[in-house]
Amino acid sequence: MLAVYPGSYDPITNGHVDIIERGRKIFDRLIIAVLMNPAKQPLFTLEERIDVLRELYPPDTGIVVEAFDGLLIDFAATRKADVIVRGIRYVSDFEYEFQMALMNRRLDERIETVFMLPSESYSYVSSRLVKEIFQFGGSVSGLVPDCVERRLKSRVT
Amino acid sequence: MLAVYPGSYDPITNGHVDIIERGRKIFDRLIIAVLMNPAKQPLFTLEERIDVLRELYPPDTGIVVEAFDGLLIDFAATRKADVIVRGIRYVSDFEYEFQMALMNRRLDERIETVFMLPSESYSYVSSRLVKEIFQFGGSVSGLVPDCVERRLKSRVT
Amino acid sequence: MLAVYPGSYDPITNGHVDIIERGRKIFDRLIIAVLMNPAKQPLFTLEERIDVLRELYPPDTGIVVEAFDGLLIDFAATRKADVIVRGIRYVSDFEYEFQMALMNRRLDERIETVFMLPSESYSYVSSRLVKEIFQFGGSVSGLVPDCVERRLKSRVT
Amino acid sequence: MLAVYPGSYDPITNGHVDIIERGRKIFDRLIIAVLMNPAKQPLFTLEERIDVLRELYPPDTGIVVEAFDGLLIDFAATRKADVIVRGIRYVSDFEYEFQMALMNRRLDERIETVFMLPSESYSYVSSRLVKEIFQFGGSVSGLVPDCVERRLKSRVT
Amino acid sequence: MLAVYPGSYDPITNGHVDIIERGRKIFDRLIIAVLMNPAKQPLFTLEERIDVLRELYPPDTGIVVEAFDGLLIDFAATRKADVIVRGIRYVSDFEYEFQMALMNRRLDERIETVFMLPSESYSYVSSRLVKEIFQFGGSVSGLVPDCVERRLKSRVT
Amino acid sequence: MLAVYPGSYDPITNGHVDIIERGRKIFDRLIIAVLMNPAKQPLFTLEERIDVLRELYPPDTGIVVEAFDGLLIDFAATRKADVIVRGIRYVSDFEYEFQMALMNRRLDERIETVFMLPSESYSYVSSRLVKEIFQFGGSVSGLVPDCVERRLKSRVT
Numbered sequence: 016m017l018a019v020y021p022g023s024y025d026p027i028t029n030g031h032v033d034i035i036e037r038g039r040k041i042f043d044r045l046i047i048a049v050l051m052n053p054a055k056q057p058l059f060t061l062e063e064r065i066d067v068l069r070e071l072y073p074p075d076t077g078i079v080v081e082a083f084d085g086l087l088i089d090f091a092a093t094r095k096a097d098v099i100v101r102g103i104r105y106v107s108d109f110e111y112e113f114q115m116a117l118m119n120r121r122l123d124e125r126i127e128t129v130f131m132l133p134s135e136s137y138s139y140v141s142s143r144l145v146k147e148i149f150q151f152g153g154s155v156s157g158l159v160p161d162c163v164e165r166r167l168k169s170r171v172t
Numbered sequence: 173m174l175a176v177y178p179g180s181y182d183p184i185t186n187g188h189v190d191i192i193e194r195g196r197k198i199f200d201r202l203i204i205a206v207l208m209n210p211a212k213q214p215l216f217t218l219e220e221r222i223d224v225l226r227e228l229y230p231p232d233t234g235i236v237v238e239a240f241d242g243l244l245i246d247f248a249a250t251r252k253a254d255v256i257v258r259g260i261r262y263v264s265d266f267e268y269e270f271q272m273a274l275m276n277r278r279l280d281e282r283i284e285t286v287f288m289l290p291s292e293s294y295s296y297v298s299s300r301l302v303k304e305i306f307q308f309g310g311s312v313s314g315l316v317p318d319c320v321e322r323r324l325k326s327r328v329t
Numbered sequence: 330m331l332a333v334y335p336g337s338y339d340p341i342t343n344g345h346v347d348i349i350e351r352g353r354k355i356f357d358r359l360i361i362a363v364l365m366n367p368a369k370q371p372l373f374t375l376e377e378r379i380d381v382l383r384e385l386y387p388p389d390t391g392i393v394v395e396a397f398d399g400l401l402i403d404f405a406a407t408r409k410a411d412v413i414v415r416g417i418r419y420v421s422d423f424e425y426e427f428q429m430a431l432m433n434r435r436l437d438e439r440i441e442t443v444f445m446l447p448s449e450s451y452s453y454v455s456s457r458l459v460k461e462i463f464q465f466g467g468s469v470s471g472l473v474p475d476c477v478e479r480r481l482k483s484r485v486t
Numbered sequence: 487m488l489a490v491y492p493g494s495y496d497p498i499t500n501g502h503v504d505i506i507e508r509g510r511k512i513f514d515r516l517i518i519a520v521l522m523n524p525a526k527q528p529l530f531t532l533e534e535r536i537d538v539l540r541e542l543y544p545p546d547t548g549i550v551v552e553a554f555d556g557l558l559i560d561f562a563a564t565r566k567a568d569v570i571v572r573g574i575r576y577v578s579d580f581e582y583e584f585q586m587a588l589m590n591r592r593l594d595e596r597i598e599t600v601f602m603l604p605s606e607s608y609s610y611v612s613s614r615l616v617k618e619i620f621q622f623g624g625s626v627s628g629l630v631p632d633c634v635e636r637r638l639k640s641r642v643t
Numbered sequence: 644m645l646a647v648y649p650g651s652y653d654p655i656t657n658g659h660v661d662i663i664e665r666g667r668k669i670f671d672r673l674i675i676a677v678l679m680n681p682a683k684q685p686l687f688t689l690e691e692r693i694d695v696l697r698e699l700y701p702p703d704t705g706i707v708v709e710a711f712d713g714l715l716i717d718f719a720a721t722r723k724a725d726v727i728v729r730g731i732r733y734v735s736d737f738e739y740e741f742q743m744a745l746m747n748r749r750l751d752e753r754i755e756t757v758f759m760l761p762s763e764s765y766s767y768v769s770s771r772l773v774k775e776i777f778q779f780g781g782s783v784s785g786l787v788p789d790c791v792e793r794r795l796k797s798r799v800t
Numbered sequence: 801m802l803a804v805y806p807g808s809y810d811p812i813t814n815g816h817v818d819i820i821e822r823g824r825k826i827f828d829r830l831i832i833a834v835l836m837n838p839a840k841q842p843l844f845t846l847e848e849r850i851d852v853l854r855e856l857y858p859p860d861t862g863i864v865v866e867a868f869d870g871l872l873i874d875f876a877a878t879r880k881a882d883v884i885v886r887g888i889r890y891v892s893d894f895e896y897e898f899q900m901a902l903m904n905r906r907l908d909e910r911i912e913t914v915f916m917l918p919s920e921s922y923s924y925v926s927s928r929l930v931k932e933i934f935q936f937g938g939s940v941s942g943l944v945p946d947c948v949e950r951r952l953k954s955r956v957t
Binding site: 330354420423431434443444445448 | 600601602605
């Protein structure tokens with residue numbers, strides 16, 4: 016089974032890491048699909064986001080990191096993925112994800128969306144909040160992988 | 173990967189059938205785990221519920237039907253399952269399922285819960301509603317598999 | 330247009346009264362359909378509940394009070410109703426009502442369900458809470474019509 | 487009864503069409519009220535959106551298409567509407583709509599908001615998603631009326 | 644400020660303990676108000692529940708443990724409480740609590756309800772789940788205080 | 801106990817006033833913390849927003865009005881606040897607030913977030929809606945304090 020786990024990863028948080036580890040145990044192969052152009056101005060460039068992910072998931076982890084643009088379902092179909100993995104934590108997440116999953120199923124019924132829960136320790140961690148805390152000078156330690164924390168810190172100096 | 177799909181199946185609806193078919197494509201093996209004693213007085217006995225399921229999923233489908241009692245997570249562990257599959261349709265489903273999944277993870281962290289969406293055609297179908305409609309003389313055609321409809325009808329005569 | 334407004338009315342609250350008045354302005358004719366046997370042991374008998382409603386809505390109001398049993402959609406079809414009216418206040422109301430409305434549409438596609446909002450003043454008033462408050466000796470003044478309050482008080486003595 | 491069904495209709499989807507048909511059966515007259523200046527940059531100009539709607543609902547359908555600007559409740563009052571119709575599919579829809587309906591009631595208590603459910607087949611269809619799919623080259627067939635699909639396609643060439 | 648923290652405490656969980664500790668820091672005095680007769684058959688008698696709470700919160704903690712029957716708001720008024728404290732974790736909690744708080748405000752406007760969040764570590768812990776796990780032979784270690792765990796275990800033998 | 805009640809107050813609504821009055825009865829001292837730079841272009845400048853608040857809450861009310869920038873939790877810590885007060889009305893409010901409160905607790909565990917409910921009369925009032933109504937020429941009377949209404953009107957002339 017090949018699963019795609021899509022996102023902006025701007026930056027990857029420990030909540031993402033948690034879902035990746037859980038997904039890895041269920042699906043033989045996992046593609047982390049990095050959205051090239053998120054709606055909002057990203058903090059990290061696509062290259063930086065991919066660099067971080069490849070540092071965290073080198074080739075021998077069986078996890079592949081790839082950028083994508085356009086419709087997620089088209090990218091997943093090109094890669095012959097069986098499954099799209101999404102983490103959900105909140106009711107509002109859930110409703111948006113529900114709508115996207117039904118639409119993606121309509122666009123390509125061969126690919127199924129499955130939802131997973133991150134650890135409750137990360138229930139309140141999102142890329143948006145991490146960026147906000149960082150930009151206002153707060154500590155993001157424990158919210159993101161160490162290599163992300165280092166990159167964030169190196170920006171300030 | 174071995175997945176457990178638990179429920180009371182009193183009776184199995186086309187919403188359950190939809191999730192079973194979707195789950196079957198993702199996981200090599202699937203156990204339909206029938207809760208022996210649901211909280212409320214069941215319409216069908218455990219034997220009847222198991223009969224129906226085995227009629228629908230004969231051995232050559234790679235789907236196993238088993239009864240269980242006690243904690244679902246203990247049953248899943250005994251069977252060496254990797255995954256518990258749950259269908260979600262509503263926000264209220266989601267919150268209850270969220271709570272159960274986190275508790276089950278605490279009780280046995282080796283087994284992951286994944287959530288799947290039934291087709292929107294079955295979003296409003298539940299065993300409880302099917303029973304209510306049947307008991308008030310309404311038609312459940314298209315809401316449950318044919319063999320369930322036949323059994324329901326044979327009850328009235 | 331003929332609308333049916335169903336409920337247990339055990340007892341009718343000022344929230345129900347609010348919806349009835351709003352519905353009456355939109356639909357020519359309104360049937361208040363009183364569920365004969367609610368799931369739980371009712372506080373008022375069917376006769377008492379119908380008496381109260383007929384006292385509140387005498388024939389010249391253009392509102393008809395009737396008891397029903399079985400499936401609501403069958404009752405509505407027998408009366409040649411065009412519309413089922415439901416009040417919603419909460420997300421949890423909404424999800425249950427959504428499911429019922431889709432099921433009723435499937436059972437008889439000629440009858441549409443429309444949802445209305447009670448005044449925010451009654452957003453927290455329900456028959457269940459009114460009964461609880463009354464049974465523990467609290468005042469239900471302003472939560473139910475005067476004639477209901479009188480009947481409740483006469484019970485105690 | 488005169489009902490107003492407001493929206494941006496950028497573009498009209500089959501979910502809108504579904505609500506319009508259901509509303510048309512309940513209310514004698516229906517005005518489709520097209521918001522002149524949606525918050526975001528529209529895909530279709532006001533003229534194009536009105537053209538499409540008038541093509542779909544020519545005068546003999548008893549449905550009137552009009553543009554409006556400013557407060558919806560003021561537009562509805564000018565037209566002497568009795569009712570505002572809104573479709574709801576999700577909890578998040580519901581909460582926003584609830585807030586707007588109570589505010590509109592405060593601004594003009596003569597006009598009531600009623601909520602209707604689109605068919606579950608359209609539960610995941612929104613103008614926003616349709617635009618996204620179209621812009622990324624996906625097929626919107628079955629999600630929008632044919633004349634909208636044609637207009638979208640003619641844009642690309 | 645005197646706060647009342649009501650519940651069935653059948654049994655007290657670590658989620659309750661968490662809220663009590665947080666409430667204790669904000670309010671000078673805290674009454675843990677134990678509902679005498681919960682709707683369902685309790686696992687522990689009122690005496691046992693009170694014993695456990697007094698063992699956990701001896702007089703020198705400034706926390707008082709009391710049983711109550713009837714309306715919570717009447718009990719709170721008798722004790723001249725300023726505040727009712729409630730923990731919320733889920734949307735469904737929130738809606739029910741919202742309704743109760745508005746009703747209690749109507750019954751006695753001098754007493755305010757404030758809501759607090761337990762640690763995310765206890766977001767999935769409830770008395771009902773603890774009882775279920777215990778009754779099916781699962782471990783409740785870490786979900787309830789040690790003295791509750793001991794009492795549960797002594798029941799089995 | 802010192803409580804901080806943060807917001808953009810662009811403009812303050814009667815919903816805010818309601819929470820401030822309720823909060824004032826529970827906490828000895830209250831700081832109204834005005835976010836300097838809200839995400840969107842404010843209608844009132846920071847100076848105007850502070851002026852309005854100081855007119856409404858002169859020093860002898862025991863309420864302090866202060867501007868803040870950066871992380872709320874840092875501001876609260878600098879002021880040695882014990883509590884952050886937030887009003888919640890909707891499920892969507894609740895989920896966002898839940899996430900922020902858990903994050904703030906992580907950033908500084910000494911400061912607790914408590915949630916309060918405004919009167920149901922203000923359940924649908926928000927700064928955003930007030931601005932929208934004002935900008936389209938509707939009346940905001942009863943939605944905001946008189947001094948805000950006067951300032952809004954003086955803008956038009």
